[in-house]
Amino acid sequence: GENVEQHPSTLSVQEGDSAVIKCTYSDSASNYFPWYKQELGKGPQLIIDIRSNVGEKKDQRIAVTLNKTAKHFSLHITETQPEDSAVYFCAAIVPAGEKLTFGTGTRLTIIP
Amino acid sequence: DGGITQSPKYLFRKEGQNVTLSCEQNLNHDAMYWYRQDPGQGLRLIYYSQIVNDFQKGDIAEGYSVSREKKESFPLTVTSAQKNPTAFYLCASSPRLAGVGTDTQYFGPGTRLTVL
Numbered sequence: 001g002e003n004v005e006q007h008p009s010t011l012s013v014q015e016g017d018s019a020v021i022k023c024t025y026s027d028s029a030s031n032y033f034p035w036y037k038q039e040l041g042k043g044p045q046l047i048i049d050i051r052s053n054v055g056e057k058k059d060q061r062i063a064v065t066l067n068k069t070a071k072h073f074s075l076h077i078t079e080t081q082p083e084d085s086a087v088y089f090c091a092a093i094v095p096a097g098e099k100l101t102f103g104t105g106t107r108l109t110i111i112p
Numbered sequence: 113d114g115g116i117t118q119s120p121k122y123l124f125r126k127e128g129q130n131v132t133l134s135c136e137q138n139l140n141h142d143a144m145y146w147y148r149q150d151p152g153q154g155l156r157l158i159y160y161s162q163i164v165n166d167f168q169k170g171d172i173a174e175g176y177s178v179s180r181e182k183k184e185s186f187p188l189t190v191t192s193a194q195k196n197p198t199a200f201y202l203c204a205s206s207p208r209l210a211g212v213g214t215d216t217q218y219f220g221p222g223t224r225l226t227v228l
Contacts, residue, residue: 034216043118043202043219044155089155091217098162099145099170100217104154 002027004092006103014111019080021106023090024072030092033073034100035064038087047088048075077108085110115139116220118203123225125190125197133188133223135203142208144186145217148172149200158201161186162208190225198227 003026013019023033031052036044050057050064050073057064063076073092077084087107091100116137125131135144146158157170161180175194180186186205190197201224204217 032215036219041222041224043116043204043222046216046218049216098143098168099157099160102155107152 002030002092002094002097002101004090004101004103006090006106008106009104010107010109012109012111013080015080015082017080019075019077019084019108019110021075021088021090021108022072023074023092023103024070025092025101026071027092027094028068028071029094030071031095032093033064033066034091035075036089036091038089038105040086044089080110082110082112084108116203116205116218118201118220118223120223121221123223125225125227127227128192130189130191131197131225133190133201133203133225135186135188135220137184137186137203137205137218137220139205139207139218140183141205141218142183143206144180145204145206146170146176146178146186146188147202147204149202149222151200155202158188197225200224 006023034049037047038044048064050066061078066073087105089105090103093100119134143162145160147155156172158176159178161167177189202222203220206217
């Protein structure tokens with residue numbers, strides 16, 4: 001089955017700097033890759049996703065890139081703000097799959 | 113106002129008691145999921161259901177049971193057989209698309225269960 005590895009497990013960046021979180025997946029057939037943000041005590045919230053037919057997607061300060069050859073995808077957050085502090089999860093799923101496979105999470109801390 | 117609701121937000125249980133966590137969605141999604149999250153940890157899949165009256169075990173189903181009698185409801189029962197039930201429980205739902213399978217999952221706010 002699919003296996004998703006996520007790095008780093010913790011990340012601290014100065015406010016205003018960029019943050020990058022990387023995930024690798026094992027099943028080359030995977031075609032959908034969402035990213036979730038989880039604030040303390042709350043459920044994860046979808047922040048951006050990408051499908052395998054595109055290499056990059058942006059939404060304001062957030063972007064996701066996909067490298068199908070290397071089987072990895074990354075979350076990029078620019079101009080970080082204190083409210084970006086949270087745990088971020090990546091995930092992947094194969095076509096006709098029944099469930100997402102999640103990474104282990106990255107705790108991002110923005111230092112004021 | 114569409115979404116996923118979980119109740120209660122906080123739940124306390126005495127050791128040896130069964131307890132049922134509620135999950136309701138009005139998104140008309142076919143698929144629903146239950147995850148367990150321990151402090152500082154990731155998401156572990158307990159049970160999932162792709163369609164009414166059908167469900168499958170996830171990675172950590174022992175000590176839990178579910179039912180899916182209605183499309184919008186997927187309650188989770190934590191039984192006394194679950195040895196370490198104290199955790200944060202998350203419900204999610206997802207549309208099922210023909211030829212695609214399940215798609216984006218949307219999560220509820222979670223229920224924090226504490227066993228006293």
